[in-house]
Amino acid sequence: MRAFVVRELAHPSGINLSHDVPEPTAGKDQVLVDVYSAGLNFFDTLQSQGKHQSKPPLPFILGSEFAGKIAQNSPIPEGCPYRPGNRVFGGTQGSFADRIAVNWNELLPLPDNVTLEEGAGLFVTWPTSYQALVGRAGLKSGDWVLVTAAAGGVGIAAVQIAKALGARVIAAAGSDSKLEIAKRVGGADYGVNYSKPGWQKAVLELTNKKGVDIIYDAVGLINDSLKCIAWNGRALVIGFAGGAIEKIPSNIILLKNISIVGLHLGAYKRNEPECIPLVWQKIFDLFTSGKARPVTYDRIFTLENLSEGLGAIERRETWGKAVVRLRKDEVNEKAKL
Template sequence: MKAYVVNQWLKGPEDLTLSTNVPVPEPKEGELQIQVKAVGLNFFDTLMIQGRYQIKPPFPFIPGGEFAGIVLKSTVADFKAGDRVFGSAASFAEVITAPYRNVLPMPSSFTFEQAAGLYITYPTSYAGLVLRANLKAGEYCLIHAAAGGVGIAAVQIAKALGATVIATAGSKEKLEVAKKFGADFAINYRDENWTAQVKKVTNGHGADVVYDPVGLIEESTKCTAWNGRLLVIGFAKGQIEKLPLNRLLLKNISAVGLHWGAYTKNEPERIPEVWKALFDLFESGKLNPALYENIYSLATLPRGLEAINARESYAKVVARFDQHDSKI
């Protein structure tokens, strides 16, 4: 089969090479063998192949984190051959194996492309906004990088929860994307006075919740409301911030982090709770996965990662692994 196999740390996606004679993996007990139809691409995929991610798999390894596909073989009663599923596993390959606990049935109305980007982005945003930040209806929610994968998910979830959403992004085109998916206000965070703009659209109140996958927490304290909650999702800018704690003190601000992957070890009971809430929102139509206009293929997958790294993309970047009707 075809797969991307990493044998040493790479400079970037441009160094990924597609191998054509990789053995097809067989599922062990508790695993599924899955034909991959589409994969979701993430910023951390590049960090992984560079050896810069917190998880460093032994060589050789197949990168990738999200997928959607069809079960070929199952070793558990919960799934059978032919089931349409999505989940998380080393996914940049035509056929993969995955622990059944990392796999979920696809929402019935979704295409493989839509489902491929669900497993990490949507629970990350939901758990952050609900479990950690306790976002309430009527509050102002400031979402940075609102046109990105987790950002678009956060915009939709915040709107579904009844919040007023203030989206930031670095270009007019990305701000339009955020507004298309529900943002009430759109502000370019490259503007020198963007924090003043946030205060203006909130009538001086400020943001009750700040959702930040970029690294804009320190600046955001200038426009955070009394009793505001700062939600640390990631550091796409590449630098880990240092926060003046006196700013937290003066406004009663809370700063909390969200590591969705760690719930498996620390609070596994919250995982089904989050997914039930998300599936209810999927079925109601309140959440509709947003995809980047360029759908990549297995062969052009590295270009998708390059688009993410260059901040050229918006919404969720995916690669489709065949040319057939994605709904089959």
Template sequence: MRAIQVSEYVKGPLDLKTTEVPTPTPSPDKYLIEIHSAGTNFFDILQIQGKYQHQPPLPWIGGAEFAGTIAALPTSSASSSLKYKVGDRVFGATQGAYATHVLAPEHTLLPVPSGWSFEDAAGLFVTAPTSYGGLVHRAGVKEGDWVLVHAAAGGVGLSAVQIAKAKGATVIATAGTARKREIAKEFGADYVVDYTDKAWPEIVKKLCKENRSGNGAAGVDIVYDPVGMIEPSLKCVAWNARLLVIGFAAGSIEKVALNRVLLKNVSIVGLHWGQYAKFETGTVGDVWKGIFDLVAQGKFRGTAFKDESFFGLESVPKALQALGGRETWGKVVVNVTDEKAKSKL
């Protein structure tokens, strides 16, 4: 099979190369999956540079998120006891997604939603549960809430916009370019704000004052922050607001003035979705049920950024470079086995 194997750490995505490696053989507890599409993540860029918190022993194959078809079943189980059969369309996450094939255990796989493309499904495993888990299970979003979503045109941002709207909230979305703000509105945001404008907290407060009534007019009820903007967001929140710490895409970890937390009676809560499989397995099932319900109701759609140049494994370096340079919106996905690439498999 072909794969992007890391035998030594590189300076950046464009240093990655595609190579031939042995196709994995079916294992006792893992499915062999033919990958059709692979999702990209910021942590992939850190990992290939040796800067991520989880570094596999060299050499290893890059990538984590994927969607594809079951090519072979685990060898130690009777087919009747397995959830999937050969040919089933699945998506999931495991080390080694930048390849034509990967081995994955059953608990890391989910069925591709009916009517969804592999491209959209490849970007679902991390973004959707991060946003649903944060907004629904940690912040308790409900009808009538006002939700401020930062970096709203990113993968988790567009998921958050859709989930908040599906739960009856009003959404203010921030993004740094006109095109990204337009994308946020296309996915349901009620208002958009340019967060490169230093006065953005005042703009948010003004939107609330002009369009809300009662105590809520002072600001938003929920802040969804994958960037690292909790401190300035405290300037535009209402009484009893809930601020969700999702990540630090801006590159630095904030120090927050706790007097503001006290004075506005707010809660700051974190979400480490990756650890739910270890500490709250029951919640994982609840979150995915909630997501699939929204999909079935037509209230949640894929967020894949489908650039026609991201075809074949050879395009992974370019896709990661675009992701790191913030040149894209949504979830950047590479079509691994597009017809243009199949002749090379």
């Protein structure tokens, strides 16, 4: 079996694909899934170097998101609703492999109108963006929302969710080409380039000097963005793709009457597990209605050039969700012909 095995901590560019990895065996309450596509994330590069908070013991298989089908020879545990051939998606350590063993209750059925490649990038980005905007920031129709890194995986999901729920969305990115993607593909109303000094003035002009009600920041631009936040605004801390963890002056929080709100999606499983299925149902409703659609980068990577994909993310060349294709969905391909 092919798998991207980390035997010694190193940058992905220094790790070779393994071709002789033993196939997994299903444990209690587990099923076997043939992986068709896997999502690429910036934190994969950190994890392979031991720089991420999640540190699996060596050796381990890299990757955390996938979409695929229940294997034909998979055991079906008692109570499991899935059958061989069913399309599923989820998140587990080791998704950069031809086959994985995963607890069946950690899988979700892939909606009929979502492809396996689109499904590979759902598990982290969409619930992160939905729960942040709706559950944590209390998004309302008519709100002004500023999304940084708006063409990225979580960013473009946030843009679509905010638009679908009636917000006015300002995409923020570091290049005009990324802004064009956020508007053309994501549906953002406006765009501002935060590589240009004084970009916050453009936001204030767009909002008639009011500022934005919600800041969705996955980069580490909270301090800069607070210059254009509205009274009673909510600033969402989603991540630190820029590399630096900010220190926020508390007097600004007081003077502007604002809230700084964090989101740790992974901790919901432990602290609010009942919230997770509700969030997914709302996301599936958006897909069914056609108001939102998963966005994948226009270059599909393979296991053989996986490190190129992670490098492209690291250099901020990608947009939407970058994915790896492990095998083609021959059934669906024939159905299209």
